[in-house]
Amino acid sequence: MRMIGTLSQKNQARKFSDFLLVNGIPNQVEEEADGYQLWVRDDRHLSAAERFFSEFQSNPEAEAYRGRGASAGAIRAREERLAKRSPVIDVRTHWHRLDTSVGPVTGILILLSVAITLLAMADRSNELLDYFFITRYDVVGPYLQWSGGLPEIRHGQIWRLVTPIFIHSGVLHILFNMLWLKDLGSELERRQGSLYFSILVLAVAILSNLGQYLLAGPNFGGMSGVVYGLLGYCWIRGRYDPSSGLSLNQGVVTMMIIWFVLCWTGLIGNVANWAHTFGLVAGMAWGFAAAKLRR
Template identity: 40%
Template sequence: GINTWLEPEEAIWVIYINDESAEDYASAELRDFLSNPSDAKYLDASWNKGSTQTLVLEKNDAPGIGLAGFWHRAGNVTRSFVLISIAITALTTFGTNVELTRWLTIADLYTWQGQLSEISSGQLWRLVTPIFLHFMLLHILFNMMWLWDLGGEVEKKQGSLFLLFFILSIGILSNLVQYFSTGPAFGGMSGVVYALLGFVWMRSRKAGTGYHLNSGILGLMIVWLILGFTGIIGPIGNAAHLSGLLFGVAYGLGWNNYE
């Protein structure tokens, strides 16, 4: 292979190669990629390589990648959490299947007396399972969209084991923060999504990581976070959102320093 790296220059990204003698070969390979980016050899290589970077093209110049590219954007861990979330949301019928839902909340909603007695008695899955519960269609659609996008990027760059630990640890922490803030009546992947946002945000601020976060997306997510605290958009897991973002920022800063 050819050693390369990307550097942003104004509104574009420039690809540099270490070996100038390989310039012709690299140019030909780039042309092949741009003509067919969904070719299996490129999609597979993006997961076989531990460190990857994203080439950002203008909308009018970017070739259509289609379903194959969309599927390969996420790794096995990201796909698994998306599929589990969809399955549990369907099985609980957006929380209306009370008998199943009460086994997945952090505490039984109908016997709760102010303590996490179920977890103390060994039902440890309750620390995690609230992230899979969603009570509205738009709730799960938006969460899964961001999980697929941000989680896929983190999994590709940091690895599947890292993302698995990240989601589980953030899920537990944000669930506990939300519980101690409002009680056990909550669910959703939003805390994890905001943590991924915070992580990618911090990683994108360090040169050479390959991360890029659109400022418009970041601004939109922060505005949505603030609106949640105003009460305009109804009951929402604000504590999980804010704590998730802060935990994600801490993860990102810590990883930047570790490298």
């Protein structure tokens, strides 16, 4: 399934959907907060559907789009009859956003997160875990003490710019982040490729880690900055470049933004809010730039 665009009016979306179907392109319309999304069921029809969509936007009242409802209705009725006779369900139609596969880079990120989090739980002295924080620090009473200027990184331990994303403070923390990483990461990796996805993750990780360190200190960890970066990228890239195939349900975006704001209130506890913020902004900016360059 690939989304080809969004129309603001229901009757226009239905008219174009009928036109596509009559021209041999199975599709469906989904209502979202910003309008009616048009999805093509088979990627082989994507280029033709995008061309038709561009032409439709230029002149939606053209004669070619009129009077297609009856023919399209007959096709849909025939499809429904065939579906009732067949025990096979086309998952591309019924659950086009459900995919249990995990991208290779996404899988590696999940495995590293689990491994280092288990290490954190087992390493009570934090001697090994110290190598994964952005810089070493000491706890002196209620305060943290550390050397400014990231001396370890300046002396060659450049992995510290990234590795805080693998440190999680508990089961719920890592479970929440890994579920989001699996869904957002696998979809983005599948659409954009493993190399592109890896570069995006590294860039967002470094920016969100540096932002959190500079504004709140070195005592932080977690994949949530990267997760918010992936969320921002998919959200904005899909909105401004529907042909990318990336799309987020408005309810998902709303829920994540509510959680983002809730974390800033302090009710959730000690949260790396600056990492969230830098990650989200970086992802949105990258998604917007990628969409504009695509055009």
